[in-house]
Amino acid sequence: MTTNNKTYKIILSGGGTGGHIYPAVAIANELKSRFPNAEFLFVGAKNRMEMDKVPQAGYKIIGLWISGIQRELTLKNLSFPFKLMSSLWKSRKIIANFKPDVVIGTGGFASGPLLQVATSQGIPSLIQEQNSYPGITNKLLAKKAHKICVAYDGLERFFPKDKIIKTGNPVREDLLHITKKRDEAFEKFSIEKDKKTILVLGGSLGARRINELIEKELDFLLTHNIQVIWQCGKLYYDKYKIYNHTKNIQVHAFINNMACVYAAADIIISRAGAISVSELCIVGKPVIFIPSPNVAEDHQAKNAQAIVDEDAAILITENDLEVDFQNKFTQLIISPEKQQFLGENIKKLAMVDATSHIADVVELLLNKSNK
Incomplete structure (x- = not known):
């Protein structure tokens, strides 16, 4: 430089x-x-x-x-x-x-x-x-x-x-050092160290279909002894903030400290916008991509597929959520080996x-x- x-x-x-x-x-x-x-x-x-x-x-x-x-x-x-x-x-x-x-x-x-x-x-x-x-x-x-x-x-x-x-x-520079933020993240988000943390991201405005999925599957998710950090987006916060009263669930309109919340996460459920994908490669955690179908040229599905082709993530289309989500999530949450495999492979793709x-x-x- x-x-x-x-x-x-x-x-x-x-x-x-x-x-x-x-x-x-x-x-x-x-x-x-x-x-x-x-x-x-x-x-x-x-x-x-x-x-x-x-x-x-x-x-x-x-x-x-x-x-x-x-x-x-x-x-x-x-x-x-x-x-x-x-x-x-x-x-x-x-x-x-x-x-x-x-x-x-x-x-x-x-x-x-x-x-x-x-x-x-x-x-x-x-x-x-x-x-x-x-x-x-x-x-x-x-x-x-x-x-x-x-x-x-x-x-x-x-x-x-x-x-x-x-x-x-280009991604935020603070994402390069998230491993050092794990303890800070537990304290900031008041989460338990003995539970797996699922981070749900739908973009800054929110993703209607992902929010509907998480609401429908909350009881299923909690049966796996996990905690959920759910960024529902500012357009949807008023609807979903009631779940802040549910144990092991926290709902956010927007998360400013992404480095910290990535450090807290064990598994991430996310849209597949280009920058999100690039950030998640650097983060190196197992990811379930749910691409938005409402984008030009269906580019989110193509972004996600490029990662899946490297055995580095799981892809579920919105049309397949009803039949695939519980099965694919269960296969991932019960297998530390699969979590490690996906995390290591996606990190290899980081630039x-x-x-x-x-x-x-x-x-x-x-x-x-x-x-």
């Missing part, structure tokens, strides 16, 4: 979900450590969670009036052309005023217009594609982007091969230096643009 005092200007664009926001923040933090005098600007979508999370991380953000196209026929789609034109116009204004040396897109609604304008003006640009199956926005942007950092093999099916660099996905590698690629673009 190099450190110098050049006053680069760097735009990072992405958002809509934590899976797009946290990688962007991780990349910004790494670049800031290398270029302390650099100026950073985030561009996100108005009224999305990045408008709160990015300032909390210490960075300035500007919001665009943009949202995705709904896959169902809906009146909301009628406003999309106007939102796109507005966002392209505002992106031109942002770039003209800020004059970035490089633009980085991590996915989400806002990254499309911003990177489209940047690449059309020849500004060095980098796409950080998190999934094993990219969305249409990044496929279109890839034609003009200078470099594309990916986390999975085989993406030359979608992107120019000479632009692809396999780096992995712990992803953030640093992506920053290296950004440095190359900066050096070329300033020659």
Whole structure:
């Protein structure tokens, strides 16, 4: 890693979900450590969670009036052309005023217009594609982007091969040291050391089908002498908080200290968003993936399948939960050997230096643009 005092200007664009926001923040933090005098600007979508999370991380953000196209026929789609034109116009204004040396897109609604304008003006640009199956926005942007950092093999099916660099996905640095946090985690979450801890994750907003499953299976789960830490999401907390009165069950709308809760967990039930998958590889605990079917190109199922193909996780589709969950969970909870096998295999897939590698690629673009 190099450190110098050049006053680069760097735009990072992405958002809509934590899976797009946290990688962007991780990349910004790494670049800031290398270029302390650099100026950073985030561009996100108005009224999305990045408008709160990015300032909390210490960075300035500007919001665009943009949202995705709904896959169902809906009146909301009628406003999309106007939102796109507005966002392209505002992106031109942002770039003209800020004059970035490089633009980085991590996915989400806002990254499309911003990177489209940047690449059309020849500004060095980098796409950080998190999934094993990219969305249409990044496929279109890839034609003009200078470099594309990916986390999975085989993406030359979608992107120019000479632009692809396999780096992995950026994750929170504190996840690299969770083994040291186990005792702290027991105390923080007030859990018993002689019980297995099941961590249930459905994303920052929550996952309706996973929440319904856990509610239905609570009695079954508790027969296995376990305790459950259940992040149900802020959209569902009011409905499920009543289970905080049940022994060995705790319900959270959102968990800020993910390193600590990962340290507490023995088995994890999770969606299969790209960043979640990358984090769980680093965590190295046995995982049951329940991918969301309500995503573009069914990319969560593809993300999870890539891990299952390495004998490193269990996958249950939403359609199969009724017939498979109890059986597959029981097989896992009664077998310490299987738990160890899956935990060791998923950890082998971790790419712990992803953030640093992506920053290296950004440095190359900066050096070329300033020659």
